[in-house]
Amino acid sequence: MSFDLIVIGAGFAGLTTANRAAELGLKALVLEAGSEELYDCNSRFSTGSCHVAFRTPWTDPGELTNTIIDNVDGAARIDLAEAIGKNAARTIEWLKGQGAAFEDHPRRTDHMPMLSPLREMKAGLDWEGGGANALLQKLGDQLVKAGGEIRRGTRAMKLLRENDNISGVEIISEEKTQTINANAVVIADGGFQADSELVQQHIGCDISQLQRRNAGTGVGDGLKMATEIGAAAVGLDSFYGHVLSRDAMTNEKLWPYPQVDQICATSIVVDRDGQRFADEGLGGIYIANAIARLDDPLSATTIFDSCVWEAAKTTDNVPPNPSLPDAGGTVLEAASLGELANAAGVNPGGLSATIALYNEHAAFSADSPLTPGRTQTTYTAQPILDPPFYAIPLCAGITVTSGGLSVNGKGQVMNSNDRPISGLYAAGSTVGGLEGGPRAAYVGGLIKSFCIGHLAAETIAAESGSPASH
Ligand SMILES: Cc1cc2nc3c(=O)[nH]c(=O)nc-3n(C[C@H](O)[C@H](O)[C@H](O)COP(=O)(O)OP(=O)(O)OC[C@H]3O[C@@H](n4cnc5c(N)ncnc54)[C@H](O)[C@@H]3O)c2cc1C
Secondary structure (H helix, E strand, O other): OOOOEEEEOOOHHHHHHHHHHHHOOOOEEEEEOOOOOOOOOHHHHOOOEOOEOOEOOOOOHHHHHHHHHHHOOOOOOHHHHHHHHHHHHHHHHHHHHOOOOEEEOOOOOOOOEEEOOOOOOOOOOOOOOOHHHHHHHHHHHHHHHOOOEEEEOEEEEEEEEEOOEEEEEEEEEOOEEEEEEOOEEEEOOOOOOOOHHHHHHHHOOOHHHOEEOOOOOOOOHHHHHHHHOOEOEEOOOOEEEEEEEHHHHOOHHHOOOOOOHHHHHHOEEEOOOOOEOOOHHHOHHHHHHHHHOOOOHHHOEEEEEHHHHHHOOOOOOOOHHHHHHHOOOOOEEEOOHHHHHHHHOOOHHHHHHHHHHHHHOOOOOOOOOOOOOOOOOOOOOOOOOOOOEEEEEEEEEEEEEOOEEOEOOOOEEEEOOOOEEEEEEEOHHHEOOOOEOOOOEOOOHHHHHHHHHHHHHHHHHHHHOOHHHO
16 A cells, blocks of 8 residues: 555644645555554643643734744744744634534633643543543544554654655564655654653753653654754753642652642742742743753752642642642641741751842842842742741653754754755654743644644645645
8 A cells, every 4th residue: 555645653743744634635644653542642641722832823923923933032943933823723723624622721711722621620640531532533533534544553763765855664563674655754753751861861851850741652753763864953952841749750640730830930949958940930831941950850849828829729720729739749838937948858047048038029120139030021929928838849740842853834854954854744742943942932732733734734735746735
């Protein structure tokens, strides 16, 4: 059997690409390393919020593009940012045509689309009844009906080339190696967050000191096989993730939710010496990256007062008050800060000095002497004044890597001279150039998968001369 394209990975990026390609008259083979019918992948685990840098896809395209570009402080590929800005809403409409159901995000007032049925929003991993799982199954079924194929238990290992054009992939299935040919290959393997060597090499931290907040299936195969044939990679040094209770390392009920992001972002996070080490006001994704880079990533603790703990009844997708203690997570409480420091294993003198300075500069003027500084554009820093006082031992939860293959606005993988590698495409979390930068910016894993997958399929159809692409 011959195929027009081979897609590596059957998450949302892979299945969007394959379905759009089938709609445009092409025959797609999707290779999926997982062998179970409901194989694990980040798409299945996802909560389903389809935002673009936390804005709705219906935002003016120019504004969306500028938000992406501004957030990564110059590290974005402009053509790719523009492509997402222009095509995000069109892709969501196309998904609706594929049977995707959406509801408004329950915690927002701007009609942010979320895959329906909504996740229950409770502590722990909970995907079975959710919209993401339903849509994955729907896209898989539709692809097969349209003449495509999904081969589970099949891992792509190597890209094949002939005369500088992609000619297929080498795969391993049931311990046998085989080659499959096609003129177009789409890498949609979901990033490298689950590979300890790549995480150490690029992000600079020991994966065993982080909490896996992902399906464990993104092991960097796509990055490795594409860079092996000359693909360029960008922004590999950061990840999208959240701040979790340290108990998540041993208690399955504490990941992927509840997150402790907003407690941290409205109060302080300290190391064992009681010193702040990150601008907490930049939010949970940034703080998670900063924790991961500590010499001892399992030494971070957030300290806050009763006002912040009261506010935590309504913050984050799954409010940590009371879901975190209810699920077995440690929340230390004390009448004095000295007592709290001792209970949390934080140096009391260091903590006292840090809090005195922090409280003194609660208004945080631009010339505040706080080091690190404190951004207040999204979160208001709350002084630590009202007893009882609280501490939560933290860890960094890694969801998905932010950087990856350099891909242009058409979904084509670029080489080190910034020219497309003929026949090679990528979509989803394996793509770099949109996220990361000094503030660990996040565009959104779902929109990266849906939108770039959709565009890659259209490019492949146009390049192949498929009549349906005109
Ligand atoms: C708990 C959680 C909540 C999230 N919530 C949101 C949210 O609300 N909004 C949002 O925008 N994003 C969210 N995300 C992120 C989002 O889910 C991902 O970024 C996105 O789904 C990635 O899709 P993908 O297709 O690129 O990768 P994946 O869904 O991970 O799919 C990749 C597939 O490739 C397969 N694979 C890997 N290597 C190979 C190989 N060599 N050969 C064959 N197959 C291979 C894997 O087995 C996997 O099935 C969340 C993620 C998690 C974990």
